[in-house]
Amino acid sequence: MSSRAFRVFSALLLAVSGGLAGAADFTGPDSCKGCHPEAYDAWMKSKHARATETLADSQKKDARCLSCHAPDQAEQQLAAVTCETCHGGGQYYSPSYVMKDPELARLVGLVDPSEKQCRTCHDASSPSLRPFDFKEALKAIDHWSAERARKQTRADAPPSTPAPATAKK
Template structure:
């Protein structure tokens, strides 16, 4: 009996540590990212993001076209309040509110952290200067797998997705 109890206790501890580690990173929001990523000398990644459809993703849900698309997809009510729409039009939508730092705004749509992971632990300049250190702190490098979480056949507007074709449209300029 003691061996079983010890095994169950050990398993529980490992499971709790895994869950905690996975949920430890918080979403800081695009406004915090922009503090370092809007200068021309660093590449103005924020300016690049502002010019994309990702920046307008939440806003687009207020359009008559979005209402028609939602209705045709069987979504009732306001698309800006529908979980089926918000899961791809708002970064961090399906996350616990405790993982969204103060200042994070759903109105900012598909933000940096949708592609790069929650930034609470890698946002510091000292961490970002070292790519490996940033990755260890939660930074993710965008891949096709990240994109197809939303750009897939479950989306009512899906017209196919070629990562190699579309990625250059959102790729960020490097700093000088």
Template sequence: MRARGSWLLSFALALALSLSGAAVAADFLGPESCKGCHPAAYEAWMQSKHARAGDSLSETQQKDARCLSCHSPDQASQGVSHVTCETCHGGGQYYSPGYVMKDAELARLVGLVDPSEKACRNCHDASSPSLKPFNFVESLKAIDHWSPERTGKSARAENASPEPAKKK
């Protein structure tokens, strides 16, 4: 009964937000909260430059709001360093419960964001001091953690068992 009540509460919140047009900022839970249900996506993120974005800054740059706005955009408001899952997908406070994530429409209604090229270009633009020209399609491949090709490879690798040694 508890899950049903939680679902109804989430649904009521989503309905109220969608009818009012209000945007409510959700709290961040941190990338570790995503790892349990999305281990392949978490590992892809851990291998990415986003996971270490704040570390690429000098000591002086780590105090410069202009640098932090891209390298650690949620540090001041959420206490989260680097570019994390929630930097791109929105704060997980309302969409992270499993019963919400199983319903893609509900998850989006309560805050899950599907990142767009426009969102990426907030940081990956011509005014960035050290970035090469940004090719959205190619860059998306570098952070792929959702495509059937990527998830298929991950699932096969996780489920693969070593072949038994052949007898001579």
């Protein structure tokens, strides 16, 4: 088997043995931080990262609020609106050899967040003065420009704080 075929095979095996790729477990935002430090920092400053803190204590247990403010709390024990709420559970796509292969990553659960996905929470019932404007809202959650800029200036510069797991490649 070629090495790429082997990587694809082993990732798929992982996904299948763990159930369906779509039912991957979440690994939590801290697990993305080491390889995506700019994205993490930008997200930490966003309202999504604090979506549970916004709620009063009684509301933190209210399923009617959690469905948008902490949609992954019941099944994945993760508060707020995290990386994986939008990008899909990272269990199978976050290993470095999978992440470097865009096709494979998507095959095992990486999601490209769509406007439709935003609108599952940013709908008419959310307390916004203005209707949801996808383009404007994207600008407000930008956590990719800094990462792209780093990659462009220093072709394969590693993130400033690599995760221990990525040290050996």
